[in-house]
Amino acid sequence: NAGVMQNPRHLVRRRGQEARLRCSPMKGHSHVYWYRQLPEEGLKFMVYLQKENIIDESGMPKERFSAEFPKEGPSILRIQQVVRGDSAAYFCASSPRGPSSYEQYFGPGTRLTVT
Amino acid sequence: KQEVTQIPAALSVPEGENLVLNCSFTDSAIYNLQWFRQDPGKGLTSLLLIQSSQREQTSGRLNASLDKSSGRSTLYIAASQPGDSATYLCAVPLGGGADGLTFGKGTHLIIQP
Numbered sequence: 001n002a003g004v005m006q007n008p009r010h011l012v013r014r015r016g017q018e019a020r021l022r023c024s025p026m027k028g029h030s031h032v033y034w035y036r037q038l039p040e041e042g043l044k045f046m047v048y049l050q051k052e053n054i055i056d057e058s059g060m061p062k063e064r065f066s067a068e069f070p071k072e073g074p075s076i077l078r079i080q081q082v083v084r085g086d087s088a089a090y091f092c093a094s095s096p097r098g099p100s101s102y103e104q105y106f107g108p109g110t111r112l113t114v115t
Numbered sequence: 116k117q118e119v120t121q122i123p124a125a126l127s128v129p130e131g132e133n134l135v136l137n138c139s140f141t142d143s144a145i146y147n148l149q150w151f152r153q154d155p156g157k158g159l160t161s162l163l164l165i166q167s168s169q170r171e172q173t174s175g176r177l178n179a180s181l182d183k184s185s186g187r188s189t190l191y192i193a194a195s196q197p198g199d200s201a202t203y204l205c206a207v208p209l210g211g212g213a214d215g216l217t218f219g220k221g222t223h224l225i226i227q228p
Binding site: 043058106 | 151157159212220
């Protein structure tokens with residue numbers, strides 16, 4: 001059973017470009033979470049999605065960031081018009097059911113560098 | 116707002132020692148608590164999940180305890196090995212209607228051979 005997969009593992013974008021980060025949850029998991037880890041800071045929750053639905057986006061910046069989890073295919077975190085402050089490691093996690101009782105399994109992360 | 120604190124921030128000990136990592140949280144109304152390890156430049160590996168109804172969980176040389184009423188958890192590592200060197204993170208549900216986890220800043224552990 002493959003773990004959570006994320007790609008790309010490293011992404012370099014110039015200021016103003018778009019970044020697309022992909023996450024494939026573990027087999028059988030329909031709940032996906034995105035977190036961001038800024039340099040020298042802890043992990044911060046961004047958004048929680050189930051298939052085709054955003055359940056909780058309380059941690060998402062109000063502008064330029066969006067997430068989706070379509071019926072088919074991976075979950076995608078999109079950052080439009082990237083700025084240097086977006087440089088961070090972005091982690092995706094999945095769980096088999098809702099967040100209250102179930103363990104979250106994390107992917108290896110995508111390290112975004114904005115130049 | 117739930118806040119998680121981990122003490123110590125860093126720890127360096129000789130191989131073979133038993134050690135304890137501490138985690139405290141401000142809101143005791145949690146469903147569970149999860150311990151992770153993170154190796155440099157890598158993702159998070161889940162070590163143990165303790166449900167709110169449990170007092171401890173064990174996996175190999177690791178033992179995690181939970182005292183909800185006092186807002187504390189400890190991770191005990193027995194007979195430490197150089198391969199245990201990593202950053203150890205404690206996480207609890209955000210609460211307040213939010214669905215994600217909130218993390219401590221971690222304990223950076225170095226086991227000297």
